[in-house]
Amino acid sequence: MDFETxxxxxxxxxxxxxxxxxxxxxxxxxxxxENGIESFSLRAVAKxxxxxHGAPSHHFSDVRGLLTSxxxxxxxxxxxxxxxxxxxxxxxxxxxxxxxxxxxxxxAIENPALFRLMFNSExxxxxxxxxxxxxxxxxxxxxxxxxxxxxxxxxSDPVVMKDxxxxxAIVHGLANLMISNRAGTAMDFxxxxxxxxxxxxxxxxxxxxxxxxxx
Amino acid sequence: MDFETxxxxxxxxxxxxxxxxxxxxxxxxxxxxENGIESFSLRAVAKxxxxxHGAPSHHFSDVRGLLTSxxxxxxxxxxxxxxxxxxxxxxxxxxxxxxxxxxxxxxAIENPALFRLMFNSExxxxxxxxxxxxxxxxxxxxxxxxxxxxxxxxxSDPVVMKDxxxxxAIVHGLANLMISNRAGTAMDFxxxxxxxxxxxxxxxxxxxxxxxxxx
DNA sequence: TGTACATCAGTGAACGCGCGTTCACTGATGTAC
DNA sequence: TGTACATCAGTGAACGCGCGTTCACTGATGTAC
Numbered sequence: 001m002d003f004e005t006x007x008x009x010x011x012x013x014x015x016x017x018x019x020x021x022x023x024x025x026x027x028x029x030x031x032x033x034e035n036g037i038e039s040f041s042l043r044a045v046a047k048x049x050x051x052x053h054g055a056p057s058h059h060f061s062d063v064r065g066l067l068t069s070x071x072x073x074x075x076x077x078x079x080x081x082x083x084x085x086x087x088x089x090x091x092x093x094x095x096x097x098x099x100x101x102x103x104x105x106x107x108a109i110e111n112p113a114l115f116r117l118m119f120n121s122e123x124x125x126x127x128x129x130x131x132x133x134x135x136x137x138x139x140x141x142x143x144x145x146x147x148x149x150x151x152x153x154x155x156s157d158p159v160v161m162k163d164x165x166x167x168x169a170i171v172h173g174l175a176n177l178m179i180s181n182r183a184g185t186a187m188d189f190x191x192x193x194x195x196x197x198x199x200x201x202x203x204x205x206x207x208x209x210x211x212x213x214x215x
Numbered sequence: 216m217d218f219e220t221x222x223x224x225x226x227x228x229x230x231x232x233x234x235x236x237x238x239x240x241x242x243x244x245x246x247x248x249e250n251g252i253e254s255f256s257l258r259a260v261a262k263x264x265x266x267x268h269g270a271p272s273h274h275f276s277d278v279r280g281l282l283t284s285x286x287x288x289x290x291x292x293x294x295x296x297x298x299x300x301x302x303x304x305x306x307x308x309x310x311x312x313x314x315x316x317x318x319x320x321x322x323a324i325e326n327p328a329l330f331r332l333m334f335n336s337e338x339x340x341x342x343x344x345x346x347x348x349x350x351x352x353x354x355x356x357x358x359x360x361x362x363x364x365x366x367x368x369x370x371s372d373p374v375v376m377k378d379x380x381x382x383x384a385i386v387h388g389l390a391n392l393m394i395s396n397r398a399g400t401a402m403d404f405x406x407x408x409x410x411x412x413x414x415x416x417x418x419x420x421x422x423x424x425x426x427x428x429x430x
Numbered sequence: 431t432g433t434a435c436a437t438c439a440g441t442g443a444a445c446g447c448g449c450g451t452t453c454a455c456t457g458a459t460g461t462a463c
Numbered sequence: 464t465g466t467a468c469a470t471c472a473g474t475g476a477a478c479g480c481g482c483g484t485t486c487a488c489t490g491a492t493g494t495a496c
Contacts (some may be wrong), residue, residue, distance in 0.1 A: 018444050020439080028219075036337055042483065054485080059439090063483065119395055120335045122251055126396070139400050158402075166387075166419050167399045170381070173388025180334055181341070185354050186380045187373075204381050208423040235472080257450065267474050269452080274472090278450065 021059040023049045028070050032113045035084055042066065058117055058215045064123060068131050071124040075134035078212070079141055081107040093148040100145045101171040101205040102198055108175035115179060119172075142168055163209045170208035174201060236274040238264045243285050247328040252336055257281065268430040279338060283346050289329045290349035294356055296322040310361040311424055315360045316386040316420040317413055323390035330394060334387075357383055364426070378424045385423035389416060 025049035032040055042063040046053040060066040082103030090097035108115040124131060133154060143154050146164045154161040175185040184190060187198050203213045231404040242263035247255055257278040263267040264322060275281040292380060297318030304314035323330040332339060339346060358369050361379045369376040405410050 013465075037358070038337055043481075053483085054442070055440060057484070058393065103334070116335060119391070119397070120331060122253055134399070139397075154401075161401055162419065166422065168401065169388035169392060169419065170385050170423060171388070172392055173384035173386070174380075176334070176391050177384060179389055182334070182354075183380070185351070186369075186376055186383065200377065204377065204384065207381065208385060208426055211420055256448075258448075268450085269475070270473060272451070 020049065020055065022050060024051075024056055024059060025070055025073060028066055028113060029073075032070070032117065033111065035113075037113050037116050037123070040067075040123075064125060066118060067121075067198070068124040070129045071118045072128070072134045073130040074111070077111075078104070078107050079138050080120070081110075084139060093145075094203070094206065097145045097149050097167065097215070098202040098205055100142065101167065102201060104171045105175045105178065105201060107180050112179040115175065120176075129159045130189045139168075143178065149209075153212075166209045167205065170205055174204065181212070225264050235264065235270065239266075239271055239274060239281065240285055240288060243281055244288075244329060247285070247332065248326065250328075250329050252331050252338070255282075260277060279340060282332060282336075283339040283343045285329070286333045287343070287346040287349045289326070289333045290353045292326075293319070293322050293330075293333070296325075297356060308360075309421065311381065312360045312364050313359075313417040313420055315357065316382065317416060318413070319386045320390045320393065320416060323355065323394050327394040335391075345389065354383075361424070364424075381424045385420055389419065 020032070024045060028045045031044045031048055032171045035041075035044065042056060044055045044057055045066070049055075056066065060069065082100045085103030085106065086096050086099040086146075089095045118135070126135070128130065143164055146160065146167060147153050150160050150163060152160045174183065178189065187200065189200070192200070208212050239260060243255075243260045246259045246263055250256075250259065257271060258268045260281070261271055264270075271281065275284065284364050297315045298317030300321065301311050301314040304310045333350070341347065341350070358379055361375065361382060362368050365378060368376045369379045389398065393404065402415065404415070407415070
């Protein structure tokens with residue numbers, strides 16, 4: 001499938017893979033987005049990676065372990081998507097906060113099954129140290145974005161932390177409604193240009209924490 | 216299990232059940248909330264209802280049909296929970312809107328697995344006429360609540376419809392974050408009294424559509 | 431550079447399990463007369 | 464009210480399936496000398 005970016009002497013099928021762990025995670029993500037989280041299976045992942053179904057046991061304790069790792073990676077990419085959005089946005093703190101929210105929603109739309117694994121599923125072990133760390137980092141990014149707007153550290157001021165909660169809830173709600181095809185009942189996002197959609201979302205996001213989009 | 220409210224001559228175990236369809240739906244909800252949506256099974260439902268696992272086929276075409284019906288019932292109860300909250304609230308339209316949102320969140324917290332079935336799952340057939348009607352009724356309730364506040368019909372004014380979207384997204388986001396144990400990272404809802412929690416949530420909800428909680 | 435050996439990372443058969451669904455059956459119920 | 468019969472709504476055995484996991488195995492790789 002992806003010979004170019006394979007490990008050492010890739011291409012030729014070899015007994016030892018080289019980096020099967022990473023390959024399994026890639027395959028898992030593909031299976032997840034094709035089949036949806038509700039019919040994910042480890043055997044399908046092994047097949048997808050071109051390997052026998054017994055092989056994964058050498059890299060993950062069990063299917064839960066694989067999904068926990070995948071969710072952790074998901075959070076890393078989630079944050080990166082937000083940062084990418086921010087790098088294209090204006091530099092003022094309000095625009096940066098809005099861009100972060102738009103990245104949050106973009107990620108959900110582009111990776112609905114992975115997003116559900118991260119936020120709506122009990123399959124991953126959310127107490128796993130690595131996963132918990134990545135999830136917290138994602139949350140913390142939002143905290144920093146709000147801090148830059150308010151000029152007060154949310155951790156030291158419950159009122160500002162409530163702004164964090166508002167911003168989080170509004171983007172999380174929008175993201176969930178959109179990936180469940182619910183938002184269309186109210187607003188026809190699907191028929192808008194990306195720019196128009198972003199403008200509408202930005203307005204909704206900023207108002208949720210008491211700011212205007214025209215700042 | 217529940218002999219008192221059984222059909223005709225309940226109590227004595229009989230060959231013909233009387234109202235097995237309703238009983239299966241009750242059992243399905245119990246299994247759902249005990250096992251979570253990710254390990255729901257029709258056989259467990261039949262067992263729970265005290266009936267052989269072949270029996271459900273006389274009442275539902277398949278497991279998907281049962282879950283579709285259950286989701287429809289879920290939406291009815293969802294609306295009822297909101298209305299109940301409203302009947303305990305002040306009569307002004309803003310208080311009524313906030314109460315509706317609090318009911319939305321209460322329902323999610325009290326019925327997390329059912330809420331996920333309704334909003335985050337692809338198991339039910341969301342194109343089913345009955346389910347789609349109930350889901351739309353729930354949405355429409357929100358439309359009416361916002362209409363009463365704004366004095367303008369959202370269906371005739373896109374700007375007001377955006378208020379609907381905002382209100383929906385904020386409560387939906389809060390509900391999802393709370394049932395996934397995420398909200399606690401930001402605000403310690405678990406340690407607040409119910410009244411305090413409701414006050415905080417009301418504040419967040421109303422600000423999302425540009426209103427104050429002190430109205 | 432060559433050899434012996436330990437370790438690593440695959441294979442594929444086998445396990446037991448629970449699942450949804452089907453089906454011949456039968457007991458219970460309802461109805462026509 | 465009694466009887467014959469059709470229909471309804473259960474039972475439980477059986478089906479085939481895909482699943483996660485285990486395990487003896489073996490080919491590939493790395494290392495010590």
